Amino acid sequence: MGTPVTLVKDSPLDTRKTRSAAPAALKRRGRRENLAGYLFMSPWIAGFVLLTAGPMVASLYFAFTDYNLFNTPKWVGLDNFTRMFDDPRWQKSVEVTAKYVVIGTPLKLLLALGVALLLAQSRRGQAFYRAAFYAPSLIGASVSVAFVWRSIFSDDAIVDRTMSVFGIHVGGWVGNPDWILYCLVALTVWQFGAPMVIFLAGLKQVPKELHEAAAMDGAGAFRRFWNITLPMISPVLFFNVLLETIHSFQIFASAYVVSNTYCGPADATLVYTCYLYQQGFKNAQMGYASAMAWMLLLAVALVTAVLFWSQKKWVHYEEDAR
Amino acid sequence: MATLGLAATTGCGGDGGTSADGTVTIRYSWWGADERAKKINETIKLFEKKHPKIKVKTDFQDYQSFWEKFQTQASGGNPPDVFQNAVTFLRKYDKRGVLLDLESQIDAGNISLSNFRAGVTKVGEVDGKQLGIPVGSNTMSLVVDKKVFQKAGVEPTAGWTWDEYFKALKTIHDKTKVPGDTGYFSIMYLYDLYLRQNGKAFYTKDGLGFDKADLTEWWQDGYNRVKAGIVTDPKIVAQDRPKSSLSAGHGASEFTWDNFTVRYTAEGNSTYGLAPIPTMDGKHTGQYLASLMLSASARTSHPKEVAQFINFMVHDPEVGKIMGYDRGILASTEQYEAFKPTDEVNKEIAQYEDDTAKAGVLGTITPHPSGADTIEAAFLRIGGDLGLGKVKVADAVKQFFDESQAAFQA
Numbered sequence: 130m131g132t133p134v135t136l137v138k139d140s141p142l143d144t145r146k147t148r149s150a151a152p153a154a155l156k157r158r159g160r161r162e163n164l165a166g167y168l169f170m171s172p173w174i175a176g177f178v179l180l181t182a183g184p185m186v187a188s189l190y191f192a193f194t195d196y197n198l199f200n201t202p203k204w205v206g207l208d209n210f211t212r213m214f215d216d217p218r219w220q221k222s223v224e225v226t227a228k229y230v231v232i233g234t235p236l237k238l239l240l241a242l243g244v245a246l247l248l249a250q251s252r253r254g255q256a257f258y259r260a261a262f263y264a265p266s267l268i269g270a271s272v273s274v275a276f277v278w279r280s281i282f283s284d285d286a287i288v289d290r291t292m293s294v295f296g297i298h299v300g301g302w303v304g305n306p307d308w309i310l311y312c313l314v315a316l317t318v319w320q321f322g323a324p325m326v327i328f329l330a331g332l333k334q335v336p337k338e339l340h341e342a343a344a345m346d347g348a349g350a351f352r353r354f355w356n357i358t359l360p361m362i363s364p365v366l367f368f369n370v371l372l373e374t375i376h377s378f379q380i381f382a383s384a385y386v387v388s389n390t391y392c393g394p395a396d397a398t399l400v401y402t403c404y405l406y407q408q409g410f411k412n413a414q415m416g417y418a419s420a421m422a423w424m425l426l427l428a429v430a431l432v433t434a435v436l437f438w439s440q441k442k443w444v445h446y447e448e449d450a451r
Numbered sequence: 452m453a454t455l456g457l458a459a460t461t462g463c464g465g466d467g468g469t470s471a472d473g474t475v476t477i478r479y480s481w482w483g484a485d486e487r488a489k490k491i492n493e494t495i496k497l498f499e500k501k502h503p504k505i506k507v508k509t510d511f512q513d514y515q516s517f518w519e520k521f522q523t524q525a526s527g528g529n530p531p532d533v534f535q536n537a538v539t540f541l542r543k544y545d546k547r548g549v550l551l552d553l554e555s556q557i558d559a560g561n562i563s564l565s566n567f568r569a570g571v572t573k574v575g576e577v578d579g580k581q582l583g584i585p586v587g588s589n590t591m592s593l594v595v596d597k598k599v600f601q602k603a604g605v606e607p608t609a610g611w612t613w614d615e616y617f618k619a620l621k622t623i624h625d626k627t628k629v630p631g632d633t634g635y636f637s638i639m640y641l642y643d644l645y646l647r648q649n650g651k652a653f654y655t656k657d658g659l660g661f662d663k664a665d666l667t668e669w670w671q672d673g674y675n676r677v678k679a680g681i682v683t684d685p686k687i688v689a690q691d692r693p694k695s696s697l698s699a700g701h702g703a704s705e706f707t708w709d710n711f712t713v714r715y716t717a718e719g720n721s722t723y724g725l726a727p728i729p730t731m732d733g734k735h736t737g738q739y740l741a742s743l744m745l746s747a748s749a750r751t752s753h754p755k756e757v758a759q760f761i762n763f764m765v766h767d768p769e770v771g772k773i774m775g776y777d778r779g780i781l782a783s784t785e786q787y788e789a790f791k792p793t794d795e796v797n798k799e800i801a802q803y804e805d806d807t808a809k810a811g812v813l814g815t816i817t818p819h820p821s822g823a824d825t826i827e828a829a830f831l832r833i834g835g836d837l838g839l840g841k842v843k844v845a846d847a848v849k850q851f852f853d854e855s856q857a858a859f860q861a
Contacts, residue, residue: 198526199547284690304690394689395841410519412825413861
């Protein structure tokens with residue numbers, strides 16, 4: 130979001146280099162242009178301050194208080210944070226979210242990469258397939274799709290009946306605490322279109338000569354994929370892993386709707402944000418909910434840091450060849 | 452957008468909703484489904500015709516979303532002027548200064564407390580304050596699938612004991628393969644009746660009125676009955692949501708408010724009726740009249756108009772005719788007499804409340820402390836987890852007491 134400022138830095142639009150030498154008239158013009166720039170940015174700046182930065186600061190303060198939305202917040206220090214570790218439902222929510230991220234994200238990326246590899250080759254109807262596979266990403270996050278999901282995975286609905294044909298009887302996934310989470314995993318995997326498009330763009334960048342040269346040397350398709358394609362698209366892969374992991378941590382709407390607003394049977398879909406929402410808006414424990422939100426931020430930051438640290442080992446950028 | 456923002460500012464300014472010609476606008480919100488929305492809109496048209504200087508804007512959600520939205524609005528200092536309310540929320544929002552004490556409006560003659568049935572206005576009274584005016588009353592009851600009960604040859608009778616009830620569930624399951632009950636052991640209001648039959652109650656003024664041993668016994672039995680197949684598997688209950696397992700055909704009876712029969716009849720394919728609450732001693736059911744009420748916001752800038760609106764909604768006979776028993780048996784005698792049910796279901800509800808009142812079993816409601824809404828949800832959730840076998844009885848009981856403690860403090 131902060132990009133408009135940084136982008137200008139090295140772009141040809143940057144006026145700073147000329148500024149010191151410029152006559153006064155040009156200087157004034159530069160100021161006017163800056164002013165116009167800020168004016169155009171002001172809706173975004175106002176939105177950022179009022180809707181993002183302000184609430185974040187407030188929530189950081191609430192995280193250290195006992196606050197029920199009505200009475201004045203009472204300072205309790207780190208109580209909200211220590212309370213989490215004694216709270217079995219909080220632990221359950223961490224467990225459920227971790228499971229969702231660890232199972233859902235790799236599956237989604239595998240499918241995205243697989244389909245991208247198929248669609249990267251030129252063949253008839255390619256545009257149609259790309260659009261078709263991308264469509265779920267556009268509508269997938271909507272509440273209505275979650276409703277549809279809920280009904281196709283409920284008892285005696287299409288999924289249940291299909292599985293029964295193969296002799297597997299679990300009843301509806303929606304009411305079954307052992308299965309309902311996989312219903313959510315399936316929903317996120319189904320939305321593989323967005324990372325797929327990014328993979329496609331990455332695959333287009335792989336120079337054909339490398340493949341041709343390798344083929345001349347007798348490398349098979351798998352060998353070429355492993356030794357050429359994968360390293361070449363590793364920055365794209367890294368980007369997708371990062372984005373999808375962060376995204377997965379924030380799952381809320383689908384869990385809320387599929388389990389019919391109660392995140393459960395047996396808290397089976399009590400994802401982190403769902404519990405946070407319950408504590409904040411249902412149980413009026415806004416202080417605790419704020420503390421949970423900051424804990425989530427810390428966890429995501431930590432995971433991101435680990436991913437960035439690990440990229441040295443497996444991500445290859447062009448400039449490495451320098 | 453600009454007018455919207457302006458309206459919001461004046462709303463916070465304190466003279467919200469008064470336009471140049473002296474017309475006052477009040478906001479009215481409630482929970483329910485489309486059926487209720489149609490009826491309520493009709494009653495509002497009627498009100499606006501008779502009070503041309505008052506305009507009413509409405510807003511409705513289902514029960515869960517209603518209270519989430521209300522909480523956010525109320526904490527932001529912008530609750531609706533009038534809203535539907537229930538006993539579970541009285542102390543909670545009174546403690547937070549959200550509810551208007553209607554006593555002054557009663558004294559001013561804008562609301563009349565006369566002509567109410569059987570002391571039902573007591574429900575809206577907390578610590579000497581009148582925080583809500585009842586629109587309808589209801590009683591906990593046992594709603595039964597009549598067809599299944601007949602098929603099994605089971606006939607519920609007044610004063611039957613819990614032993615007889617559970618025997619009946621077994622007979623039903625043996626003969627029809629349908630579990631007899633949809634999960635009695637996680638319903639807070641039913642457990643309250645059971646405790647009252649035993650000289651206790653779910654709540655005291657500021658805490659729980661029972662101990663861990665009581666709940667352990669209640670939930671252990673409940674779990675055993677799920678395993679025995681005579682109580683619906685909570686998995687199925689979860690799958691049936693938002694329908695009830697009773698109307699979905701996955702249970703033969705369900706403890707709930709008597710006016711829910713209307714909803715189940717609309718939802719399900721069978722015939723539904725009302726049966727007496729089982730007892731310990733053949734007499735005491737522990738029942739009381741609960742009620743949906745109308746409450747007003749303490750921050751409303753039009754207390755008089757709001758009071759007139761409430762008075763109209765609870766006393767006007769025409770309104771009674773339109774609403775019927777949608778929110779329970781009509782609370783004021785004017786409305787009760789104006790509406791004579793013609794369909795079987797509504798007739799049976801009226802008969803049930805009549806019989807219950809005549810049997811002399813009705814007591815007064817136990818007060819619900821602040822946090823009762825959270826506790827009710829926890830009781831239902833943990834009870835469900837227990838039925839699924841996801842948590843041991845001892846752990847479930849401990850968890851419930853822990854969560855209740857937190858809820859009372861919030």
